[in-house]
Amino acid sequence: MSLFRLVASLRGAAILLSLGLLSACTVVVEEPRPGPRPLPQVCTMEYAPVCGQRGDLLRTFPNACHARADGFRVVHRGACRADLRPETPRICTREYAPVCAVRGRRAETFANACMARADGFRVVHRGECR
Numbered sequence: 001m002s003l004f005r006l007v008a009s010l011r012g013a014a015i016l017l018s019l020g021l022l023s024a025c026t027v028v029v030e031e032p033r034p035g036p037r038p039l040p041q042v043c044t045m046e047y048a049p050v051c052g053q054r055g056d057l058l059r060t061f062p063n064a065c066h067a068r069a070d071g072f073r074v075v076h077r078g079a080c081r082a083d084l085r086p087e088t089p090r091i092c093t094r095e096y097a098p099v100c101a102v103r104g105r106r107a108e109t110f111a112n113a114c115m116a117r118a119d120g121f122r123v124v125h126r127g128e129c130r
Contacts, residue, residue, distance in 0.1 A: 041065065041068070041069035043063065043065035043066050043069055044063065044065065045062070046062070046063050047062050047063065047091065047093060048062070048063045048064070048077070049061065049062060049063070049077070049078055049079050049091075050063060050064050050067055050074045050075075050076070050077055050078070051074070051075050051076050051077075051078065051079060051080035051081075052067035052068075052070070052072030052073060052074055052075065052080075053072060053073050053075045054070075054071055054072045054073065057072075058075070058080045059072060059080065060079040060080045062091050090114065090117065090118035092112065092114035092115045092118055093112065093114065094111070095111070095112050096111050096112065097111070097112045097113070097126070098110065098111060098112070098126070098127055098128050099112065099113045099116055099123045099124075099125070099126055099127070100123070100124050100125050100126075100127060100128060100129035100130075101113075101116035101117075101119075101121035101122055101123045101124060102121060102122055102124055103119075103120055103121045103122065107124070107129045108121060108129065109128040109129045
């Protein structure tokens with residue numbers, strides 16, 4: 001056997017051996033696992049209204065924490081101006097401090113001034129209507 005044939009057959013054997021080893025190998029790709037889910041945002045019941053914005057949507061929230069928890073950016077303190085957004089319900093406390101309020105000719109007693117204003121009434125005096 002000539003030296004050329006011997007080298008060629010050794011090369012062939014090496015190539016076959018390499019292909020055999022490569023085909024027996026498996027590639028494991030570990031994809032990154034998602035991190036732990038963020039804990040839900042817990043907000044206080046403090047009433048310090050803010051105006052929040054997400055895109056073109058403006059919305060009044062009871063406080064900045066609630067706005068951020070819903071994905072809104074606080075644009076200013078206080079309720080959003082009515083001329084910039086549709087009317088949204090007012091959030092009132094449940095404190096009992098009765099007031100007499102009127103709308104047109106109708107007088108009604110409310111638990112507190114906030115609830116009267118939320119229903120579109122104007123407070124005329126403290127205490128129940130007579």
